[in-house]
Amino acid sequence: MKKVILLLLLTSWIGFSQDYKLAEDFYFAYENLMEETLSHRLIKHSDIIPLIEQIKINKDFTVTKVGESVEKRDIFLIKWGEGKTKIFLWSQMHGDEPTATMALFDIFKLLSSKKDFKDVIQKLREELTIYFIPMLNPDGAERFQRRNVYDIDINRDALRLATPEAKILMDTFDSLKADFGFNLHDQSSYLTTGQTYKSAAISFLAPAFNFERTYNEVRENAAKVISIMTSILKKYMPGHIGKYSDEFEPRAFGDVFQSKGTSTILIESGGWKNDPERQYVRKMNFLAIVSAFYSIADNTYKEAATDVYKNYLKMNAICTIF
Amino acid sequence: MYDILIRNITISENGHEYISDLPFMINEQPAEGEKRFRFNTFLAEKGDQSTFYGYEEFDFSGLTASAGLIYPAVIKTKDDLRKLDVYELISSGYTTVKINWKPGDDEEVYLLNLADEGKEISMSDLFKPGRKPNFIFKKGDEVVYAFINNYLLDVKNKSTIIATGKK
Numbered sequence: 170m171k172k173v174i175l176l177l178l179l180t181s182w183i184g185f186s187q188d189y190k191l192a193e194d195f196y197f198a199y200e201n202l203m204e205e206t207l208s209h210r211l212i213k214h215s216d217i218i219p220l221i222e223q224i225k226i227n228k229d230f231t232v233t234k235v236g237e238s239v240e241k242r243d244i245f246l247i248k249w250g251e252g253k254t255k256i257f258l259w260s261q262m263h264g265d266e267p268t269a270t271m272a273l274f275d276i277f278k279l280l281s282s283k284k285d286f287k288d289v290i291q292k293l294r295e296e297l298t299i300y301f302i303p304m305l306n307p308d309g310a311e312r313f314q315r316r317n318v319y320d321i322d323i324n325r326d327a328l329r330l331a332t333p334e335a336k337i338l339m340d341t342f343d344s345l346k347a348d349f350g351f352n353l354h355d356q357s358s359y360l361t362t363g364q365t366y367k368s369a370a371i372s373f374l375a376p377a378f379n380f381e382r383t384y385n386e387v388r389e390n391a392a393k394v395i396s397i398m399t400s401i402l403k404k405y406m407p408g409h410i411g412k413y414s415d416e417f418e419p420r421a422f423g424d425v426f427q428s429k430g431t432s433t434i435l436i437e438s439g440g441w442k443n444d445p446e447r448q449y450v451r452k453m454n455f456l457a458i459v460s461a462f463y464s465i466a467d468n469t470y471k472e473a474a475t476d477v478y479k480n481y482l483k484m485n486a487i488c489t490i491f
Numbered sequence: 492m493y494d495i496l497i498r499n500i501t502i503s504e505n506g507h508e509y510i511s512d513l514p515f516m517i518n519e520q521p522a523e524g525e526k527r528f529r530f531n532t533f534l535a536e537k538g539d540q541s542t543f544y545g546y547e548e549f550d551f552s553g554l555t556a557s558a559g560l561i562y563p564a565v566i567k568t569k570d571d572l573r574k575l576d577v578y579e580l581i582s583s584g585y586t587t588v589k590i591n592w593k594p595g596d597d598e599e600v601y602l603l604n605l606a607d608e609g610k611e612i613s614m615s616d617l618f619k620p621g622r623k624p625n626f627i628f629k630k631g632d633e634v635v636y637a638f639i640n641n642y643l644l645d646v647k648n649k650s651t652i653i654a655t656g657k658k
Contacts, residue, residue, distance in 0.1 A: 211526045313521045358546075359492045359516070366544035368492055440492070442546050487492075 188469060191289065192401045192460050198285060199452050204274035209446045210267050214242045214307035220274055221245055227281055235302070236337040239318040242307035244337055249280050252296035254465060257347035257431070258458070259302035259338060262323045264309020264316070268438035268447045269353030272454035273303045279459065289463065296466035300345055306334055325420040342426060349394065349465060350433040351458065352423045355447070356485070358440025362411040363483030368442065369411035370450055371402060371457065372485050374435035375478060376423035377415045389475055390432040396477035397464045398457040406441070406453060412482040413437055493535055495643070495653060496545025499552040500628070504618055512540035513556070515624065517655055530656040532641050534620050547653060554628045554635065558617045559586025565608050566590045577602050578649045581637045586625050587612065602642055
């Protein structure tokens, strides 16, 4: 029995150590992998369209127009991979929260690569099918504002679906029935991790699906993947990883998707000293998401301790009257 | 968390003297039709901020902060403006110059406050939260630092310590 436990510990440790090594390889290769045409937070729909046109030509990807914003900007769903585990990611449902959109285009570049990380990409391709909606709120991005053109917060519109953008997200979600969901946002640079001097550069949330904030297997799995991402990122931004409030918000997409059975994770990009355009935080998004993909593909996330998310991470704290 | 936090300053205004920290935040707005931001630094709070932190922190113990002065002469041309010795003026306590044209984009990067000649300028309540910085910091009688709009200046060494958004 003891031997079995030791073996289990050993195999999970080996699994993790591979992930650390892989993350480090990505960390050092990042500048060669990244999408260079995106370099600041004022990116607009017109900046990503030429990149999506390039992706359309690549037969590893399937690009589908899933609808239009209020002002008739096209919203695309991008599909990659042939595996049975489905992951769905969407970014920038708040127009002034663009950091993860840039990271998604870094990921498209990685997945398109014919020379770098061949084995990793092959593994992801075999195990996963990944769906992306980059920039769900292009009209908001145009104005660098949170809300859509109706001045409705799309992330409080998951029940009523009064905005076309919310409807697109819900219809896409329902059509996919993904195993994992990634809801990608930015947060204030004035947040710290607990009452410390460290900015909350990345904060995670496994949204609650009820007012009691209980855990079921779906939410546990989200917490496990967050634990993996935290253990990877803490090497590169120790003390700067926070936890977003898990107060139940029935009108928010993350909470609804969690209740519908998709293990849903929020990643919030925040402040980092001397990084006003959040380019280092973008790199951390890339690292976190790719690490999450890998741990889901090789199932190492299953052995992760949810304790890292539930107890180790400090809550976001804000200091002021604002 | 604040963008800039000056600690332990003595504030001198309206005949009162008291100790306060001065925390600042920087508001950003996308510039119309351009892919860049415009920044506005403003005083976010007053009083003891010892439980909070800043991305940039300065301990100004022993220094006294007071409102900057308005330079008495009106500047008539951009050439005259360029000829002014900015740090010399600040050493004498001046942080604002009046000009007889409407300040435009090119003045955004100028270190001093530029004020329209015809407009009334309120120099009271400069230490109220919400106001943009327009202060000088003295050690004894000597002006050592100044905080004017988006620029925190080392007056003795004639250099910028913080220059938010400077091109």
